[in-house]
Amino acid sequence: MIKDETTGVWEIRLLGLDTGKYYAFNVDGPQGYGEAFNDQAFISDPYALAVAHSMNNSIVIDRDATNEWFGGWTATDWKAPARQDMIIYETHIRDLTIHPSAGVPPSLRGTYAGVLATLGTGAGLDHLKKMGINTIELLPVNEFENGTRDYGWGYNTTHFYAPEASYARDPLKGSQFYEFKTMVDGLHRAGFAVLLDVVYNHVGGPNLFSMIDKKYFFRLTPDYKFINFSACGNDVRSEAPMMRRFIVDNILYWMREHRVDGFRFDLAELIDMETMRQIEREARAVNPDVILISEPWSIRGQNKEKLRGMWWGAWNNDFRYAAKDFARGRADREWMKKIITGSMDIWTANPLQAVNYLESHDDMALADELSLRSDHNGKYVQAYEVDLNKLAATVLFTSLGMPMLNEGQDFLRSKYGISNTFDKGDAVNAIRWSDRDRPLAAEAMSYYRDLITMRQSEQGQSFRPHLAPPANYYMWLTPPDNARALGYIVNGAHELSGRAFAVLLNSSENTASFQISLPPGNWRVIGDHVTINLDGLPGYPPYQGGESVNFRVNSVKSMILMDGF
Secondary structure, three states, X not given: OEEEOOOOEEEXXXXXXXXXXXXXXXXXXXXXXXXXXXXXXXXXXXXXXXXXXXXXXXXXXXXXXXXXXXXXXXXXXXOOOOHHHOOEEEEOHHHXXXXXXXXXXXXXXXXXXXXXXXXXXXXXXXXXXXXOOOEEEEOOOEEEOOOXXXXXXXXXXXXXXXXXXXXXXXXXXXXXXXXXXXXXXXXXXXXXXXXXXXOOOOOOOOOXXXXXXXXXXXXEOOOOOEXXXXXXXXXXXXXXXXXXXXXXXXXXXXXXXXXXXXXXXXXXXXXXXXXXXXXXXXHHHHOXXXXXXXXXXXXXXXXXXXXXXXXXXXXXXXXXXXXXXXXXXXXXHHHHHHHHOOOOOOOOOOHHHEEEEOOXXXXXXXXXXXXXXXXXXXXXXXXXXXXXXXXXXXXHHOOOOEEEEEOOHHXXXXXXXXXXXXXXXXXXXXXXXXXXXXXXXXXXXXXXXXXXHHHHOOHHHHHOOOXXXXXXXXXXXXXXXXXXXXXXXEOOOOOOOOOOEEEEEEOOOOOEEXXXXXXXXXXXXXXXXXXXXXXXXXXXXOEEOOOEEEEXXXXXXXXXXXXXX
């Protein structure tokens, strides 16, 4: 190998190392306490574009090739939805496609190709399109620590440039590199933006970076043990210049080579802020609208306040807890006001920095968490629990920020009360699309779809400002005799695009009374916790703005009104 003394980069060129061939490195270095060099070990290329599986050698890939797995880019005029218009759906390649109810041929279940094969089945992508989802966030697809077909969430990355081999049809030949491109192209054609969950805070095994230079690439204690605020065995030294360069280059690679639209960064509190700023600068130079989302915590702490005013968004755990607690009757109306208005009084500079959600891949499914059973098994969901779920969902879709759903949340998917199911395999994690047929699931799914339709409509632009809205954009309604009731009038003065709305929420066991003087306009009830109809619901009279009206909202129910009739 030849070392460029000006850059410190080593390079080698070998005749005969052609497309499809395997290769690896031997790396030697100082021996002694705290070192991890082993000149006998075969070490994969950290920049490999494909590997057969996480413990295998690197595969030489022709980046420009087209073949039976990739015929070339077809969605050449693709443009992702604007950030304020995104409805994010967090999902997992295998979960989405592995269950027979997905309608995917057995040979394609659990694969990149299987994702596109759900088109025309009524499940998978068909379901998402029907719901109004326009952005898919994939759990990690960089090659991760597992066997050839083992289940995994993917949060122990081993090869950052290589698409996960277990999701490919012919991984020994490197088809994953091409099949991933085909999937992204097909998702764009179907109208979905693609976000990748990426993991730069730690690495999985085999730990290539440790065998290349442990002391450089990792944060270590004085006695050279791995610091472990990730709780995954090691913390990457992102502030090291060449590790920072590796991370930034990797982001740009997935944008340019595989045309993804954005990223969610796992445990991003462990990534130093200068690296975060450099990612923002360089990624936006490639795509000014790139989506950058931080998971702004680790067991060390959280850093979302440091993101204020940056292009970065972040998972909004303040929203997650407050909205669920309110639905369960643990009301804190003052805190609710803060999270409903995009958390701008807490940490954001504009609403789009807040990625609001009720459920994600980790912790319990929402249907399980809201279950009143001692084992929290939401499989046995009851009507009252569905009302709790819909109440929280009403908050989600009438708040400022970017809303996110987890896979199956919209039809009451249960993981049987089990939290953090990363090691529970298909039996627990696979999406059972047939669960949509349950009457209560169908009821919830219909209501979620109505909420999304309302938010995405021309009238619903009121919920989608991309900048901080005017003062008093949300006007609060707080019945004095019921602390578990909360209402808000949105865009009542028509200062921004969209209609004016009144949202009334009651999480108590008793009927709540809201005495309201509606802003000027012609108002109708459009939502009754069962259906939302932008043309108005039958059975309710019209209301004239300016008159004082008493609205009664039943226990654990919501009501939505809109003007402009």
